[in-house]
Amino acid sequence: MIRTAVEPKPAEPAETKAEKKAEPAVEEPPKPEVERAEPAPPEPAPQPEAKEPESAAAEAEQPEPTEPAEPEAKKPSDEDVKALKKGLASTRGGFIARLAKVFGKKKEIDPALLDEIQEVLLTADIGVKTAEKILERLKERMDRNELSDEDRVWEALRSEARAILATRGRELDISKRPSVILVVGVNGVGKTTTIGKLASRYKESGKKVILAAGDTFRAAAVLQLEVWGRRVGCDVVKGKERADPASVIFDAIKKAKDESADLVIADTAGRLHTKTNLMEELKKVVRTAEKALERPVDEILLVLDSTTGQNAIQQAQLFKEAIPVSGIALTKLDGTAKGGVILGIVDEHDLPVHFVGIGERVEDLREFDAPTFVEALFAKPDDESVAA
Ligand SMILES: Nc1nc2c(ncn2[C@@H]2O[C@H](COP(=O)(O)OP(=O)(O)OP(=O)(O)O)[C@@H](O)[C@H]2O)c(=O)[nH]1
Numbered sequence: 001m002i003r004t005a006v007e008p009k010p011a012e013p014a015e016t017k018a019e020k021k022a023e024p025a026v027e028e029p030p031k032p033e034v035e036r037a038e039p040a041p042p043e044p045a046p047q048p049e050a051k052e053p054e055s056a057a058a059e060a061e062q063p064e065p066t067e068p069a070e071p072e073a074k075k076p077s078d079e080d081v082k083a084l085k086k087g088l089a090s091t092r093g094g095f096i097a098r099l100a101k102v103f104g105k106k107k108e109i110d111p112a113l114l115d116e117i118q119e120v121l122l123t124a125d126i127g128v129k130t131a132e133k134i135l136e137r138l139k140e141r142m143d144r145n146e147l148s149d150e151d152r153v154w155e156a157l158r159s160e161a162r163a164i165l166a167t168r169g170r171e172l173d174i175s176k177r178p179s180v181i182l183v184v185g186v187n188g189v190g191k192t193t194t195i196g197k198l199a200s201r202y203k204e205s206g207k208k209v210i211l212a213a214g215d216t217f218r219a220a221a222v223l224q225l226e227v228w229g230r231r232v233g234c235d236v237v238k239g240k241e242r243a244d245p246a247s248v249i250f251d252a253i254k255k256a257k258d259e260s261a262d263l264v265i266a267d268t269a270g271r272l273h274t275k276t277n278l279m280e281e282l283k284k285v286v287r288t289a290e291k292a293l294e295r296p297v298d299e300i301l302l303v304l305d306s307t308t309g310q311n312a313i314q315q316a317q318l319f320k321e322a323i324p325v326s327g328i329a330l331t332k333l334d335g336t337a338k339g340g341v342i343l344g345i346v347d348e349h350d351l352p353v354h355f356v357g358i359g360e361r362v363e364d365l366r367e368f369d370a371p372t373f374v375e376a377l378f379a380k381p382d383d384e385s386v387a388a
């Protein structure tokens with residue numbers, strides 16, 4: 001039996017916190033906003049005035065420019081870079097600061113310097129394969145005499161990181177009605193919080209969103225989602241305690257179809273991945289959602305907790321083997337020095353990162369943009385141009 005929950009406000013589930021973790025930051029007013037780095041509006045076309053005499057004659061024959069100039073390709077905005085730098089402070093204080101130290105004591109750019117960089121990268125939670133790949137490319141650049149000074153080495157590192165992260169760039173495809181985002185991940189990684197933040201974002205952009213409380217194993221999990229539903233202003237479809245998660249998600253999709261909703265975001269349970277039945281259950285959830293939808297699920301978003309470092313790379317492997325994961329949300333970058341793991345995840349699994357979490361507030365879930373991220377992560381510690 002499925003109930004729809006936008007009901008009279010029940011008491012806030014304070015016990016949720018005691019049980020394991022913080023509930024959504026209900027004390028804050030909803031601040032849903034879409035933190036996109038919009039390209040700056042195009043500059044107005046220059047007025048044809050004060051011309052040099054010789055060019056004035058030539059241009060007099062030209063028609064009046066009516067179209068504004070093409071906006072430039074999107075560049076990381078200083079504001080986004082600053083916010084990310086702040087969120088990535090621990091990681092920057094970790095391996096980025098250590099890289100800076102390597103340069104600090106050595107002025108010569110020689111193979112010995114590469115050895116030191118290697119040592120830093122190999123212990124930076126990037127993952128051994130990816131660290132070695134980056135090193136290999138740096139060596140090639142050194143052999144071509146492209147690394148003449150420290151700044152060029154930094155730029156080479158940025159360029160390798162961008163190459164890893166950007167080639168997998170793909171927008172989340174939620175253009176169909178209803179679209180379904182199935183959110184998966186082991187417990188405590190930030191699935192429910194991420195769902196709340198996403199619901200807020202999409203609701204704000206004008207979409208009708210329905211949440212599916214597919215984590216039916218803990219009553220508190222359903223309550224946590226309901227708090228978000230109330231806060232954001234969207235319906236939450238839930239089942240009885242211990243209900244079959246697949247049936248809850250089936251009903252949510254059906255409701256979305258009946259009500260012409262734009263988007264279903266489905267929560268799932270996240271018991272330890274070592275219990276194989278979690279994966280079996282997820283497979284069933286995917287099959288059932290496809291049946292309700294009569295086509296494949298639009299997005300299967302795997303939430304990974306960056307504080308778990310290289311463990312996150314292994315988790316991605318297990319989920320990928322079971323279900324067609326389509327992209328990643330990497331959470332808790334604000335609380336860890338292990339943010340370099342993003343490179344290993346993307347490089348080893350060839351999955352796009354769609355969102356990164358740099359805090360618990362709604363606006364701390366940021367749309368991932370590789371150039372901005374790389375600019376923030378690899379900014380030299382003394383680089384004032386993007387100082388936080
Ligand atoms: N600092 C920080 N905390 C986060 C972030 N994302 C989530 N959290 C916190 O992580 C904790 C766990 O988040 P949940 O959303 O409950 O995790 P979950 O994956 O749904 O957990 P289960 O339901 O047990 O599987 C909460 O206290 C969140 O506030 C983030 O980007 N930064």
Ligand SMILES: [Mg+2]
Nearest residue numbers: 191192215221
């Ligand atoms: Mg949860």
